[in-house]
Structure formats: C-alpha cells, structure tokens
Amino acid sequence: MGSDSAAQTLSAGDPGTNRATGGWLQVRGLSKHFAGEVALHDVDITFERGEVHGLVGANGAGKSTLIRCLAGVTVADRGHILIGGTELRQGSPQAAEKAGLAFIHQELNLVPHFTVLENMLLGAPKVTRLGLIDWKRSGVGARAAAERVGIEFPLDTKVSELSVGERWLVMIGKALARDAAMIAMDEPTASLSAAESEQLFTIVRDLAADGVAIVYVSHRLDEVLDLCDRITILRDGRVVDQAVRGHLDKRGLIRAIIGHDVGSGEGRRLNEVDRSGMPVLSARNVARGHAVKGVSFDLYRGEILGLGGLIGAGRTEVARLAFGVDRLGGGHFELNGQRLAVENETQAIKQGIALVPEERRSQGLMLDHSVNFNVTLASLKALRSVPGLPFLSSGKMRAQARRLVSELSIKTPSISTKIGALSGGNQQKALIARWLSSHTKVLILDEPSRGVDIGAREEIHGAIRELAQSGVGIILISSDVEELAIIADRVVVLHEGRVTGELVGDEITEAMIIELSYHDGADLQGENA
Amino acid sequence: MTIASAKADQTPGRAANATRRAVLTFVSRYATFIGLLAMIFFFSVGAPDTFFSRANFINILSQASLTAIIAAGLTYTLVVGEFDLSIGYVASFIGLMVAGFMAKNGLPIPLSILLALMIGVGLGLINGVLVTKVRINAVIATLGVGTMLSGIGFSYSAFPIAMGIPRAFTQIAIGRTLFGIPNPVFVMLAILVILWTVLNKTDLGQKMQAVGSNIEAARLSGIRVDRIKMFAFATAGFCAALTGILLTSLLGSGTLGAADGYLLDAFAAVFLGSATLREGQFHIVGTLVGVLVLAVGFNGLSIFGAPTNFHPIFKGGVLIVAVGLSTLARRYASSV
Numbered sequence: 001m002g003s004d005s006a007a008q009t010l011s012a013g014d015p016g017t018n019r020a021t022g023g024w025l026q027v028r029g030l031s032k033h034f035a036g037e038v039a040l041h042d043v044d045i046t047f048e049r050g051e052v053h054g055l056v057g058a059n060g061a062g063k064s065t066l067i068r069c070l071a072g073v074t075v076a077d078r079g080h081i082l083i084g085g086t087e088l089r090q091g092s093p094q095a096a097e098k099a100g101l102a103f104i105h106q107e108l109n110l111v112p113h114f115t116v117l118e119n120m121l122l123g124a125p126k127v128t129r130l131g132l133i134d135w136k137r138s139g140v141g142a143r144a145a146a147e148r149v150g151i152e153f154p155l156d157t158k159v160s161e162l163s164v165g166e167r168w169l170v171m172i173g174k175a176l177a178r179d180a181a182m183i184a185m186d187e188p189t190a191s192l193s194a195a196e197s198e199q200l201f202t203i204v205r206d207l208a209a210d211g212v213a214i215v216y217v218s219h220r221l222d223e224v225l226d227l228c229d230r231i232t233i234l235r236d237g238r239v240v241d242q243a244v245r246g247h248l249d250k251r252g253l254i255r256a257i258i259g260h261d262v263g264s265g266e267g268r269r270l271n272e273v274d275r276s277g278m279p280v281l282s283a284r285n286v287a288r289g290h291a292v293k294g295v296s297f298d299l300y301r302g303e304i305l306g307l308g309g310l311i312g313a314g315r316t317e318v319a320r321l322a323f324g325v326d327r328l329g330g331g332h333f334e335l336n337g338q339r340l341a342v343e344n345e346t347q348a349i350k351q352g353i354a355l356v357p358e359e360r361r362s363q364g365l366m367l368d369h370s371v372n373f374n375v376t377l378a379s380l381k382a383l384r385s386v387p388g389l390p391f392l393s394s395g396k397m398r399a400q401a402r403r404l405v406s407e408l409s410i411k412t413p414s415i416s417t418k419i420g421a422l423s424g425g426n427q428q429k430a431l432i433a434r435w436l437s438s439h440t441k442v443l444i445l446d447e448p449s450r451g452v453d454i455g456a457r458e459e460i461h462g463a464i465r466e467l468a469q470s471g472v473g474i475i476l477i478s479s480d481v482e483e484l485a486i487i488a489d490r491v492v493v494l495h496e497g498r499v500t501g502e503l504v505g506d507e508i509t510e511a512m513i514i515e516l517s518y519h520d521g522a523d524l525q526g527e528n529a
Numbered sequence: 530m531t532i533a534s535a536k537a538d539q540t541p542g543r544a545a546n547a548t549r550r551a552v553l554t555f556v557s558r559y560a561t562f563i564g565l566l567a568m569i570f571f572f573s574v575g576a577p578d579t580f581f582s583r584a585n586f587i588n589i590l591s592q593a594s595l596t597a598i599i600a601a602g603l604t605y606t607l608v609v610g611e612f613d614l615s616i617g618y619v620a621s622f623i624g625l626m627v628a629g630f631m632a633k634n635g636l637p638i639p640l641s642i643l644l645a646l647m648i649g650v651g652l653g654l655i656n657g658v659l660v661t662k663v664r665i666n667a668v669i670a671t672l673g674v675g676t677m678l679s680g681i682g683f684s685y686s687a688f689p690i691a692m693g694i695p696r697a698f699t700q701i702a703i704g705r706t707l708f709g710i711p712n713p714v715f716v717m718l719a720i721l722v723i724l725w726t727v728l729n730k731t732d733l734g735q736k737m738q739a740v741g742s743n744i745e746a747a748r749l750s751g752i753r754v755d756r757i758k759m760f761a762f763a764t765a766g767f768c769a770a771l772t773g774i775l776l777t778s779l780l781g782s783g784t785l786g787a788a789d790g791y792l793l794d795a796f797a798a799v800f801l802g803s804a805t806l807r808e809g810q811f812h813i814v815g816t817l818v819g820v821l822v823l824a825v826g827f828n829g830l831s832i833f834g835a836p837t838n839f840h841p842i843f844k845g846g847v848l849i850v851a852v853g854l855s856t857l858a859r860r861y862a863s864s865v
Contacts, residue, residue: 323749349751357749364749366742368810377739378750380732390731434750 024049024213025101025182030079032065037424038237039065040076045232045239049181052204052214054228056221058257058479062237063217067184070215071103072096100181104171104188112160116151117142119159120174145176148210149203165196172203176212183207184215189223201227219310221253221518233257254514258481273303273489278337280473281353281442283318285331291317293497294331299442299473304464306488307477308513314497315477316358319444322475323355324348335441349378352441356431356448358477360424364431367420371412372401374419375433404433408463425449425456432463443467444475449483461487481510481517493517560854561805561815565822572829579832587710593824594717595772595779599788600795600802600816601724602768605761607799607811608728610741611660612667613762615675616769617792619652621785622678623773625686628783632693641698646770652678653766657759682785691782702778713775720768725813737761741811793844798823800851809859823847 023046032040040062047053055063068074070081075091082088089095110119120142121133139155146155149172159167168188175183185204189197204227208214218224224231231248233241233256241248241256248256279298287294292314299305307315320326322333324342333340335351342348345355357363366374376383376397383400385393401415408429412422419430428448435443445464449457464487468474478484484491491503493516501516503509573581599616606613623645630641652674659670704712728734739747740757748754772791777783801822802815826843 325749345748346751346753354751355749357746362743363745364743365746366739368742368808369738373735373738377735377747377752380735384732390733391726392730392732392735394730 026082028080030076032076041237043239047213049213050208050211051229052208052216052227054224054231055217056224057234061234063234102175102180102183104185106187108167108171110159115156116170117155120177142177145173148176149173165192182213186217221250273300275300282334286321287330291497295499297492301471301473302468304468304474304476304489306484306491308484308491309494309517313494315494352439354435354440355444358446365419370416371419372415375401375404375430378434408433428460429463440472442473446477481513485510558806561801561818568825576832589824589828590714591711593820594713595775596794597717597820598720598768599772599791600798600820601720602765603795604799604811604816605764608741609737609758609761613671613765615671617789618675618678619769620773620788620791622682623649623770624777624787625682625783627774628690628777632690638698645774649766649770650763653763657762661755661758689782689784699778699781702775797848797851800855804854804858809855
C-alpha cells in the first residue's frame with residue numbers, strides 16, 4: 001500500500017506537530033475568506049506520495065476551497081503551498097498541472113462526443129515538429145495509462161457511450177497520461193455502483209503503491225476509514241484532527257466532524273405544535289428517478305420540519321417536487337388534505353408554497369438590485385397604488401420593505417442599498433422576508449444558514465421561529481445537524497432517496513440524525529444499493 | 530491578488546482604495562454624459578454658427594428620434610437578458626409594408642399604420658416564441674427572422690414604393706405641429722415616457738428587471754419568465770415597426786432595407802446607455818443619452834465635413850467602446 005514510506009511522527013488528534021516536518025506537498029498556513037466568511041483558516045496539511053489521504057468534514061468545512069487552492073482555481077489570502085520544497089504559484093491551474101497535480105471533480109470534465117483517447121490527450125497532446133498532434137507518440141503514453149487503470153474498452157470509444165464508472169477510469173487514465181504525481185478525487189463513489197466502487201478502490205491502492213499521492217474527499221466514512229492511510233478532518237475551515245490508519249473509528253470521526261460530543265442539543269426551544277388537525281402539507285410516497293424513491297411525511301401548521309441527510313440524499317429533490325420545479329415520478333402531495341397538482345413554481349406559489357433556495361446568490365437574490373426590490377418582489381400585486389391598475393406605489397413598497405427590514409432585523413444602511421453589499425446572513429433574512437407578506441402556507445428553506453456565522457444563524461433561526469409561530473408550516477433542509485437539533489420540531493432523515501427515520505421532540509439529537517444520515521444501504525431492509 | 534487581499538484585511542490602504550473606488554464609480558456613471566457634453570462643447574466652439582443653433586439642435590433631435598424609438602424597444606429585450614438582432618430588418622420590412630398598404634392596397638392611413646404596428650408586434654412575438662418556447666438562442670433566432678424578412682420584403686417589392694403614398698402620410702414625420710419641432714420628436718418622447726413608466730413604475734417592469742437580473746431567482750419567485758420575455762420582444766417589435774413607419778413617412782417612400790442600419794445605432798446607444806448613471810444595467814434614460822451621443826457625433830462629423838465613409842468608423846467605434854464600457858461597469862459593480 002506504500003503508506004510506510006510516509007512514516008511520520010504524527011499521532012491522531014495532534015495536527016500541530018507536522019508544521020515543521022518535511023513532506024512532499026506541504027500546505028502551510030493557508031487562509032481564505034469569502035465575503036467575510038471563513039473558508040480556510042491557517043490550514044497545515046502534508047500530502048505524501050504513495051499515501052491515500054482522506055479529507056472529511058461537513059458541508060462547508062473547507063474541503064472544496066482547499067482543493068480549489070491546490071488546483072490553482074482559487075488564490076488563498078495567506079499561506080503557501082510547497083511541492084518538494086518549491087513554492088507552487090497560486091492561482092494558476094497551469095502551474096498546478098505542471099507540478100503534477102491532477103483533479104477529478106464529480107462532474108467529470110470530459111468532452112462527451114470525443115473518444116476516450118482524445119479526451120485523455122485533451123490539452124496536453126504530444127505534437128510533431130509541425131505542431132500537429134502526433135497520434136502515434138501520444139497514443140503510446142495514453143495506452144500505457146489506460147492499461148494501468150484497467151481500461152478494457154477500446155480507446156476510440158466515444159465517452160458519451162461510457163458508464164459513469166468507466167468515465168472515472170478515463171479521468172484517472174488522463175491524469176496518469178500526464179504523469180500526475182498527485183490525484184485528488186472529489187466524492188468518487190457518489191455515483192458509482194458497489195462493484196464499480198470496488199474496482200476504483202483497487203486502482204487507488206495500486207496507484208498509491210506506485211508512489212502517487214491520492215487525495216480522497218468523501219462523505220462515506222466507512223469507505224474513508226477503509227481506504228485511507230491518513231485522514232484529515234476539517235471543520236469551519238480549520239484542521240481539527242488528523243489520524244493515521246487505525247487510530248480512528250467511525251464514532252470518533254463523526255465526533256470530529258461535528259466538533260463536540262454528539263447529542264448536546266443546546267439552545268433547543270420547541271414550538272407548541274398542534275398536530276391534531278389536518279397536516280398543511282403531506283408527502284405520500286413521492287418519487288422521482290434515482291434521487292427520490294418513495295418519501296412520505298406530514299407537516300402541520302406552525303411546525304418546523306427538518307429534512308436531514310447527506311448531500312445527494314434527495315432532500316433538495318423532494319423540495320423541488322413539492323414546489324413544482326420537477327415532475328413527480330410517483331406518489332403525490334396533499335395541501336390541507338387536497339391533492340396538490342402544481343406544474344410550475346408560479347402555481348405552487350399561488351397555492352401558498354414558497355421556496356428559499358439553497359444557492360442564495362445564484363438562485364435567490366437579484367444582486368444588482370436594492371433591498372427594497374428584493375424583499376417586495378413576490379408581493380407586488382399588493383403594492384399597487386390602485387388595485388386593478390398595474391402601477392406600483394413606491395410609498396407602499398418602501399413602507400413594506402422598511403417593515404420587513406425591522407421585523408427580521410435585517411442590517412442594512414438603507415432599503416435602497418444594493419442587496420449584494422449585505423452580509424450573507426442578512427441576505428438570507430431578506431430572502432425569507434420576501435415570503436413573509438404573501439399568503440404563504442408552506443415555506444421550504446434549503447440550507448438557510450449555510451456560510452453564515454453563528455450570530456447570523458441565530459437571527460435566521462429567530463426569523464424562522466417567528467414565521468412558524470405565525471402559522472406557516474416550514475420545511476427546513478439542512479446539512480447542519482446541530483441546526484436541525486436546535487430548531488426542528490420534527491426531523492425526517494433521508495438516505496439515498498429514502499426515509500431512514502423520523503424523529504420527534506426529544507428523540508431529535510445530533511447523534512441520531514447522523515446515525516440515520518450515514519445509514520448504509522446494506523443495513524436497510526429492501527434496499528438495493 | 531491585490532483585490533482579494535485588500536478585501537480580506539481592510540486596514541492598510543483602505544483610504545486609497547475608497548478614493549479609487551469613488552473615482553471609478555464617478556467615471557463609470559458619468560463617462561457618457563461627460564463625453565456628450567465634451568462633444569457638444571467641442572463642436573460648438575469649432576462651429577458656433579452651424580452647430581450651435583436652434584435649427585441644428587432641432588435637426589439633431591429629429592435625427593435622434595427614430596433611433597431612440599427603436600433603441601427603447603431594444604432596451605426592453607436587453608433588460609430581460611435577451612437580444613434582438615431583427616429590429617432593423619423589422620423596421621425596414623414594416624416601412625415597406627405600410628407603403629404597400631396605402632399605395633398597392635389603397636387602405637386608409639390609420640388602418641395601414643394599425644396593421645403595420647400589429648405585424649410588428651406579431652414579429653416580436655414570433656421572436657419571443659422561438660427564444661422562450663423553442664429555446665433557440667436569441668442571437669440566432671432574431672437574426673434568422675430578420676434575414677427572412679429582408680427576403681420577404683424583396684419579393685414584396687424590390688423597388689421603392691413611392692407612388693400613391695398620400696401626402697397626409699408623409700406629413701406625419703415631416704410636419705411640425707408644435708413649436709416648430711418635427712412630430713417624430715414628440716412620438717419619441719411619448720414612447721420613452723411610456724416605456725420608462727412601465728419599466729420603473731409597474732409590477733411588470735419590476736418583473737422584467739428581476740428576470741434580467743437573475744432568471745432562476747425570478748422563476749423561483751413565481752414570475753412567469755417566458756411571458757415577461759415575450760412581452761419584451763413584442764415591445765421591441767412594436768417600436769421597430771413605429772420607426773419603420775416614421776422612416777417611410779420621412780422618406781416619402783417604402784424602400785427595401787432602408788432601416789437596416791438602425792440595428793447597429795440602436796445597439797451602440799443601448800450599450801452606451803447601460804454604462805450611464807448605472808453600472809451596466811440597461812435603462813431607458815441611458816438609452817436616450819446613448820442615442821444623443823450618436824446623433825450629436827454624426828451631426829458634428831457632417832458639419833466638419835468628415836467624409837461619409839467616416840460614419841461607419843465612428844459608429845463601429847462607438848459600439849465597441851459602448852459595449853466595453855458597459856461590460857467593465859458591470860464587472861466593476863459585481864466586484865464591489
């Protein structure tokens with residue numbers, strides 16, 4: 001496995017000690033902020049050739065930012081990246097590639113209508129003296145790489161005809177054809193079958209044995225524990241723990257990821273939810289493709305229903321179904337006992353279902369417009385100067401915007417400030433405010449506090465609670481288990497498109513949510529992973 | 530690296546940064562205004578008798594009015610984040626058709642104009658359907674429609690239609706009903722006021738701006754994005770038709786391809802306008818300023834006896850500078 005070569009005096013839970021030691025690729029004091037939010041803080045990590053190095057952490061812990069810094073896509077505010085003692089020029093993907101760093105992202109960067117060989121050579125073919133591609137010479141290297149990763153299909157196959165697993169092989173082969181010294185893989189098994197995953201693990205081990213450094217980013221903890229020689233755990237942009245093989249078990253890993261002993265549930269305040277009446281929204285065995293495989297739940301007036309689970313568990317997909325963005329593949333929703341038939345967002349909103357999307361900036365905000373514009377957008381009809389005529393009353397708009405800004409204590413210099421200038425937390429509150437004044441019955445919040453600081457998170461929670469107390473049913477999608485434990489009245493946990501458990505009241509603990517989130521397919525009855 | 534680090538630790542060089550930002554904001558907002566005033570000043574000093582006269586200013590306004598009408602319609606399509614390359618062809622086509630209605634079919638003037646405007650709206654709606662429902666890229670769809678129109682126009686009448694156009698029709702554009710100012714100037718003002726009001730004072734306008742700003746967010750806010758875009762295309766078609774009709778009235782004939790050149794003028798004006806007062810947003814007042822820059826420029830060039838082949842150089846140059854300014858303004862705005 002080649003891990004012995006990297007014998008270091010490093011013990012589990014002591015990340016500070018490797019600052020001074022050598023190592024092949026050294027990340028030193030790397031820090032990065034995005035719009036005032038910490039993405040990386042003084043991160044030290046050493047990657048060794050011949051070692052499989054796992055990177056784990058909750059969503060937003062800083063894994064992707066770290067990878068992006070290595071790849072030269074993002075420039076860190078502070079800190080260095082040294083390869084073999086030489087400083088890597090940051091912000092240059094070319095420099096990273098020259099240094100032998102290869103990156104395989106989930107959305108495999110392959111050209112579908114090119115052949116396997118063309119894809120492997122893309123960007124770095126060997127050329128003749130005339131500058132034309134020397135297919136013969138290029139082919140030799142590519143073929144050798146293909147053999148190393150066990151590609152059995154012909155290299156003139158079009159990539160569009162390959163399965164996702166086979167595409168992974170192509171990506172790895174592509175990296176090898178360029179003599180990659182390090183290959184970073186982002187969630188490689190997320191879309192692979194069990195057999196394909198096994199094949200990938202074998203290749204990863206072989207590559208490490210050949211002296212390649214592997215950086216392995218994954219949410220699947222069993223996999224990480226099994227495969228990696230060394231595991232680094234990131235939380236809130238910091239390295240919180242590092243362990244060599246065998247020094248950490250799944251519980252310990254989970255504890256390190258969350259950051260404290262599970263099950264504290266501090267600051268928890270429950271709503272008084274009346275569940276005797278009719279649910280405001282019910283999901284009845286809703287399904288769509290592979291993402292959602294039969295999900296049921298009830299949501300009552302004034303209730304905060306948490307949807308837990310890992311990224312890709314199907315939470316967002318369920319929300320999109322309820323909101324009419326995607327078509328149902330099976331099952332149905334009921335709104336106040338009536339079968340819900342919405343075909344698009346406009347209809348859903350007319351029925352009283354609203355969604356605050358996950359990607360605040362790209363899906364929620366009109367960044368180049370004012371706070372006023374953004375918070376009034378969904379209730380324009382009520383803000384006309386004369387009902388029936390299409391003219392807006394700027395006075396009514398301003399009054400409403402001011403009321404919302406003070407109600408949700410949105411911190412902004414004025415209501416005419418561009419919303420892009422506000423902090424993440426205040427932008428989020430503005431997005432919630434957009435739905436406060438309309439006739440919203442069900443509000444779906446997708447990762448409302450992602451990327452905001454603790455203080456802002458509390459204020460967002462306050463806004464959510466207030467909204468619930470006013471009688472709105474709230475579906476809260478969150479990868480932050482602490483958030484769910486603090487604020488949700490009930491939690492439904494999804495895993496690979498299915499409900500793995502429902503927790504009510506005191507049953508809601510971070511430990512339980514995580515347990516259910518990482519519920520592996522094999523443990524479930526009737527699950528065919 | 531400098532921007533990133535300056536943002537991260539805001540202590541050093543903050544004052545210098547703020548000054549730079551203030552200067553940049555000022556330049557990006559008022560550059561077109563300053564350019565316009567500078568041109569007027571330069572031409573007035575250089576040719577006080579010919580340029581700096583009431584008659585010439587009325588002349589400039591009158592030249593600007595047709596461009597302003599078509600450019601205002603184009604502004605709408607750009608506000609919703611689309612493009613319309615057919616407007617010049619639509620204007621030419623409608624100019625030919627309206628002449629034909631009167632001269633060939635003997636229709637009365639009001640009916641001819643009404644029909645022509647309806648066809649303009651219809652052509653805009655066709656563009657809208659192609660872009661929103663069939664999902665053809667707007668550049669391709671509108672270029673295709675426009676090119677087809679020039680062919681259809683050719684088969685309708687390869688020669689200018691001048692005989693049989695009533696004098697009353699030509700009086701529309703040539704006549705000076707009030708204060709000795711040509712009528713098209715008032716038509717322009719009316720169109721600009723209406724389009725400005727709709728864009729800034731109605732929920733429809735808010736929705737148009739929302740769609741252009743962030744289409745995904747607009748959709749998730751319950752806005753029927755496709756309808757909003759259709760409306761913008763229809764407006765562009767209407768305005769193009771109006772320009773075509775006024776041009777035919779002005780020329781006294783419906784001529785094949787007569788209004789094709791308005792396409793580039795309109796684009797240059799609208800992009801100049803988007804860099805005026807705001808950071809890269811398309812808006813009606815900006816478009817008017819853009820149109821005036823072009824009109825004053827052309828007028829000055831003529832007065833100073835620049836050869837006509839210099840006009841396209843000026844126009845193309847302004848277009849590139851305008852789009853460049855607009856893009857820079859937007860990038861700068863998003864980096865703040």
